[in-house]
Amino acid sequence: xxxxxxxxxxxxxxxxxxxxxxxxxxxxxxxxxxxxxxxxxxxxxxxxxxxxxxxxxxxxxxxxxxxxxxxxxxxxxxxxxxxxxxxxxxxxxxxxxxxxxxxxxxxxxxxxxxxxxxxxxxxxxxxxxxxxxxxxxxxxxxxxxxxxxxxxxxxxxxxxxxxxxx
Amino acid sequence: xxxxxxxxxxxxxxxxxxxxxxxxxxxxxxxxxxxxxxxxxxxxxxxxxxxxxxxxxxxxxxxxxxxxxxxxxxxxxxxxxxxxxxxxxxxxxxxxxxxxxxxxxxxxxxxxxxxxxxxxxxxxxxxx
Numbered sequence: 001x002x003x004x005x006x007x008x009x010x011x012x013x014x015x016x017x018x019x020x021x022x023x024x025x026x027x028x029x030x031x032x033x034x035x036x037x038x039x040x041x042x043x044x045x046x047x048x049x050x051x052x053x054x055x056x057x058x059x060x061x062x063x064x065x066x067x068x069x070x071x072x073x074x075x076x077x078x079x080x081x082x083x084x085x086x087x088x089x090x091x092x093x094x095x096x097x098x099x100x101x102x103x104x105x106x107x108x109x110x111x112x113x114x115x116x117x118x119x120x121x122x123x124x125x126x127x128x129x130x131x132x133x134x135x136x137x138x139x140x141x142x143x144x145x146x147x148x149x150x151x152x153x154x155x156x157x158x159x160x161x162x163x164x165x166x
Numbered sequence: 167x168x169x170x171x172x173x174x175x176x177x178x179x180x181x182x183x184x185x186x187x188x189x190x191x192x193x194x195x196x197x198x199x200x201x202x203x204x205x206x207x208x209x210x211x212x213x214x215x216x217x218x219x220x221x222x223x224x225x226x227x228x229x230x231x232x233x234x235x236x237x238x239x240x241x242x243x244x245x246x247x248x249x250x251x252x253x254x255x256x257x258x259x260x261x262x263x264x265x266x267x268x269x270x271x272x273x274x275x276x277x278x279x280x281x282x283x284x285x286x287x288x289x290x291x292x293x294x
Binding site (some may be wrong): 017020021067069071072082085086088091092093095096097098100103107108109110112 | 176177178179180182183186224226252253254255256258273274275276277293
């Protein structure tokens with residue numbers, strides 16, 4: 001799979017998920033400065049061919065806005081715990097959607113999404129607390145960031161091994 | 167006609183969303199039960215009769231696949247129609263869940279009208 005096809009799969013997964021279940025439109029690519037200080041993040045790891053992880057980081061305002069829309073609650077009063085729960089579910093859905101396009105395996109498995117520190121899982125994943133990929137394993141990373149109107153959302157897909165279709 | 171539905175998902179947010187979709191799409195719910203995994207769902211089903219089950223696959227303790235397997239092993243409960251709602255859109259997974267007795271399969275993300283149509287089809291089938 002070419003980088004362009006992988007980027008398109010990630011972009012489509014973000015926009016389709018936000019549109020279908022979070023009633024939020026992507027307004028276009030986010031500017032670099034908009035993703036410099038994202039405050040909320042969730043990560044899901046997956047096993048398949050390839051295996052890897054997807055991390056979603058969001059501006060605090062965007063996370064609250066989509067959580068309120070998803071839950072039918074007031075943006076001002078939706079509890080932080082519920083915002084985190086929605087962010088984990090959003091990450092889970094974007095990951096499942098993109099994997100259905102890039103997995104070689106007939107099945108894949110997603111682990112439980114977890115909230116992570118947004119500051120430590122951004123541009124330099126090798127600096128995060130999790131161990132790097134096994135030595136010698138081909139690794140690809142694709143990042144796409146969009147503007148939602150309430151703030152930026154960035155999704156980072158990291159995979160080890162061959163990606164399908166070739 | 168009003169219905170009794172059980173939603174099985176380990177995400178409280180997802181359970182809330184599914185419930186909102188059902189209620190806002192015109193289905194009259196007399197009762198809507200929730201469970202965080204397959205084991206909790208079986209506990210509910212042994213106490214309460216429901217018209218349909220909506221279940222996730224990836225869950226702790228007892229996942230959706232094992233849940234359907236256990237449902238199929240219970241004479242009364244196996245007649246309750248179950249619809250799977252999952253991020254897994256692979257054909258092999260869908261085929262296996264349908265072979266285990268699922269009456270429908272909706273992949274996440276879904277549009278509210280997609281879930282409504284699947285639930286409508288399932289409920290109509292049991293009342294035909």
